[in-house]
Amino acid sequence: MKKARNFSLWTEKGYELLAIEGLDGIQVERLARMLQLNKSGFYHYFGDLQGFCDELMVLHLRNADLYMRDLKEINSIDPEFLNLLVKYKTPIMFQLQLIRSKNNEAFYKAAEKIDQREEIILRSLWTDYIGFHDNPDLAIRYYTIVRDMLYARLSFQNMNYPYLRSVMNEARELMQQIVRQSAVEIENR
């Protein structure tokens, strides 16, 4: 039991650190100091840093499954989806770090797959939110731009409902204004 508990102490802390600082935040020495555990335990459980990162990915995929399960249950972008993002703050920040850092191609590809799973589930809600009922493909392509824009702007500090709401509102209003402008210009021709 103690063995299992220590194993997850390492991975939980490592997961959190990677979410905050990216892969560079993961140093055995530092983790051991934070957890007040001996470094030998780390090598015993994970072999090396790569083995540890592989375990962090296992944990991330498990969190992604839980997130997708909850995502299927929601009925609106605002407030339900936004609240879900806040609830899954650490996994979302972990995901963001994987997408930004392309040093490990396998991790990057795994993160891309997670994003794609999210797009499929979110498709209908996002289409409703943007108002592109006749063209869900177009709506979801716009979503990928908005999500990546959000990944660039997010931090642990601003990952809260009011901030997410303001960004999503801005994204929706921008698209509505582009559509309105386009209609006006056609009328004026």
Next chain:
Amino acid sequence: MPTVMEKASKSSLWTEEGYELFAAEGLDGIQVERLSRILQLNKSSFYHYFVDMEGFCHELIQLHRKKIDLLLLDVLEIKKLDPDYLLLLVRYTSTVMFQVQLTRNKDQYSFYDASTEIDLRVSHGVRHLWVDYLGSNANSEHVMRYYDFVRDMFYTRVSFRNFNFQFLYNLITDAKVLIDQVNERVSPGTAKTHSRHLDDSV
């Protein structure tokens, strides 16, 4: 005793190397120990010129501003976003990647203010190119807000490894095709862009 010129050139050895490392790896890449090993200079010289890491980062941002000035001067000479501006960005890879790292480390030092100010200057400088690229029927206010979205998407997706003309071309083509298709949706028959994607690169 070192002359003023010698002093300046020694301090610029630290900043030039630090600039490249920061552009490639962000704040974690610039450790005094590592820099001193690469440059084969004594660490005491670092503290003599910059006092601490905050002082060093301040100098790096000053250097970055100068490089951005040069980039914006070159922007004045070009006519088109594709290919002129894209080629320019590739020529300024380190400068662009330094800006990317500033935005990714925005919680540190004064990086947030510096990156926001520089983003604003660059978006002002390339405004005419972007508006022209998206088409004459584009309202420039909306188009520039869209530019901010696309730039931030670029910040998320880019790395030193995938930073090349092809990557930039695919990114802006996707952005333009989307806007053209929105216009096409409002008024069928108006879409102008045909996606001509080059091979994808990660």
